Amino acid sequence: MTDKQFFVAFEGLDGAGKSTVFEALGPLLKNRIKNKLVLVDKKYPPAFSSYTDNHIATIRSILWEYPKGAPMDELGDMHWLYLLAAWFHVIDNTQIKPALVEGHSVIMESWCYKYLVRYRLKADYMYEAMLTAFYSLTRPSPVIYIDVDPKIAAERKTSYGFSESGGMDGLKGSSKSDFIAYQNTLREIYLDLAAQNGWMIIKADHKSIDFIAHEVMESLSDFGI
Ligand SMILES: Nc1ncnc2c1ncn2[C@@H]1O[C@H](COP(=O)(O)OP(=O)(O)O)[C@@H](O)[C@H]1O
Numbered sequence: 001m002t003d004k005q006f007f008v009a010f011e012g013l014d015g016a017g018k019s020t021v022f023e024a025l026g027p028l029l030k031n032r033i034k035n036k037l038v039l040v041d042k043k044y045p046p047a048f049s050s051y052t053d054n055h056i057a058t059i060r061s062i063l064w065e066y067p068k069g070a071p072m073d074e075l076g077d078m079h080w081l082y083l084l085a086a087w088f089h090v091i092d093n094t095q096i097k098p099a100l101v102e103g104h105s106v107i108m109e110s111w112c113y114k115y116l117v118r119y120r121l122k123a124d125y126m127y128e129a130m131l132t133a134f135y136s137l138t139r140p141s142p143v144i145y146i147d148v149d150p151k152i153a154a155e156r157k158t159s160y161g162f163s164e165s166g167g168m169d170g171l172k173g174s175s176k177s178d179f180i181a182y183q184n185t186l187r188e189i190y191l192d193l194a195a196q197n198g199w200m201i202i203k204a205d206h207k208s209i210d211f212i213a214h215e216v217m218e219s220l221s222d223f224g225i
């Protein structure tokens, strides 16, 4: 048992297995730590107040419940940047910061780096603007990067979304091969970020969820968790 306080978050490509490993890890971690553990799903955080819950439901519907085929690129990359920043700041303010102040530990199913990776492909000033907008967000440590070959992630999916296939970066088409090509580009950027920031990398190709979850638990011991 450990009483170390932590904030850890998963990162990885679309279909890497973040949500699934997050669900498997929760019960394993709860048995290992003395503090209360707060589990936060990026899109569906635990209830807060009715005002805030309504507010975030509105932002969520814009960010994630958009109609299939919506021409999201019409609105512009800077618009989406600030909406994404608004989302992560509300999660930080209402979930992560208060939990840490209370002495609890937090595990996030995924954090904001996926969008930094996507914005790395855009003009430099946009990437810089996103870094600035995200600057004061609480930083997880460690970040657990679930690394999969995009071909394997693609096999798990039945459809390939517009933004998952590079639609927001001017790429046309959302076939399996479009998804794989875009995700391969993102993976290189992700792996650079992982190396620069000392993220924990879990190689997940051809491994069961149970196996991956136990590997994550072993690696977390190296961080005293
Ligand atoms: N290691 C794995 N082996 C087999 N299937 C997996 C594995 N990891 C995830 N999956 C399946 O792949 C799909 C995508 O996983 P998910 O956790 O939703 O990915 P993410 O949250 O990273 O987008 C789900 O249907 C999940 O059951």
Ligand SMILES: Cc1cn([C@H]2C[C@H](O)[C@@H](COP(=O)(O)OP(=O)(O)O)O2)c(=O)[nH]c1=O
Pocket: 014, 062, 063, 064, 072, 076, 077, 080, 081, 084, 118, 119, 161, 163, 164, 168, 169
């Ligand atoms: C401009 C831009 C916006 N976004 C925004 C639009 C979407 O509403 C939002 C969420 O992306 P989406 O791929 O729909 O979901 P997920 O977060 O599960 O991967 O991010 C990008 O993902 N990429 C971009 O290049």
